[in-house]
Amino acid sequence: MRIFMNTTTSFNLQNYTFVLPEERIARFPRKNRSDARLLYVKENSIQNRNIVDLVDLLQSGDRLVVNNTKVMKARIHTKRKTGGSVEVFVTKVHDNRHCSALIRPSRRIKEGEQFILDREHTITCLRRNDVDWTLHCTPSVSSIMDSFGSIPIPPYFKREANEQDEERYQSIFADEEGAVAASTACLHIDQTLQARLIEKGVGISAITLHIGTGTFAPLRQEQIETQKLHKEWFSISEQTVQDILETKNNGGRIIAVGTTVTRCLESVAKKGSFIAQSGETDLFIQEGFSFQVIDGLLTNFHLPQSSLLMLVCAFGGRKNILDAYHHAIQEEYNFYSYGDAMLVIPDQHL
Structure with a gap:
């Protein structure tokens, strides 16, 4: 496996701060899943694209890995x-x-x-x-x-859940119930986009990671120092393991659809053997982490000073990612669970 390490380390939460205008928080989904905008971050460049452009940005032989968790009516x-x-x-x-x-x-x-x-x-x-x-x-x-x-929609929606949320706060891949929050990066893919990606030659595999309440909890200094987060249950099948290893052996890229997929795949690899398994992970990915599985990351825009933003910065470089966030704010992208997406492909993964 190709290994990428971001060697810049700094765990001061103030380094993961940005100011977001209230109107940039998406409290309702767009009319269609695939109407989302896409910020493409490649090497040191930033491009304004749309989520449907994944068909052009990904290559035949690449593989998306999605999270098939389903949000409970909790x-x-x-x-x-x-x-x-x-x-x-x-x-x-x-x-x-x-x-x-x-x-x-x-x-x-x-x-x-x-x-x-x-x-x-x-x-x-x-x-x-x-x-x-x-x-x-x-x-x-x-x-x-x-x-x-x-459906337990996020508190920053500042409203009660409605019938639309029962459909749109679930991805088309959701069939393993157990989460209290959605795998939001997966929300942008509809059946039409899925079919076009498959036709392009992009593979799609699934893992399960049940997102817990810890995803909304503020980070504590103890967690930063011990590099351990709240525990979440995950499962990866033999078929998905084989798909990923085959993709890498053939020179294709593994694109994690979301931080939860990243956490699952890198947790498995960190144990030493990339094999099918189920269990819990408390992995906290920060700058300096050695990524062993993923070559690209499709993700939403996350809250400041969150473990999710720290993970994205660890993968794409803190300056690059925060520059991208500031660009997204200026270009009026929508943020958070019902917001737009970004595709991060570091130069080291090409």
Whole structure:
């Protein structure tokens, strides 16, 4: 495998800051997935393109790797028997009837308390943990989420989820339920663009990484110093491993569609053997990281001082990426989950 190391190291969060006008935050999706704009960052150049230009920018023999995670209807609004409103936010499903969840407000919630949604659906608070609760759901976790849950759109949308979000905050690849946030880079690819890429000779493979609540949490200095983030569950199949190795052996490029795909692939490679597996990763990719798998990155524009922005800077070079962000702001690109995209191809990967 070709290895690229960005050797510039600086972990001061102030180095990952930019000022974004409020109107550049996309709170609703564009009319069509493939209407998104694309900022193409190659070597030291920046080009204004459109997401459909991926067909021209990628080469026959390249391979996109997407995340097929599906966002759960994790946000459930209910009431206590006292009449007080409560939000239950499912973070992880353990089995058919048990899950972990955040409860807001939780200060007065007691172990054994029940939330009765209707005659058939009940949530029982079994145990308070450090930051969340273990819950028992009747008749099942999935039945409660399907009947009473809503898609947990990001807080910076500053609105409630609607029916459009149920479709557009999921990618066309989403079929493995378990995430609380979307793999947003995958949101731009529709069936037509997918078909055109395949016709061009670009392969498409999938991994699963269930994005957790940690993706929204502010970075702590401890995480920066230990180079470890919140844990997220991932899985990579034997077929995807074979596809990636074959692509590289044939001289093709691996283009990660999103930071979650990058985290999964590089976590597997970091273990020493690039083989099919499932497990959890706490990998924190910062400047100085040796990339062993990906040769390009298709990603959205991320929040300042976030681990996601740090990952992109580690791959494309902090100055290049922040220059690209400033260019995107000036050119009125849309930012964050429903925003536009950027394709980063460092010179070292060609």
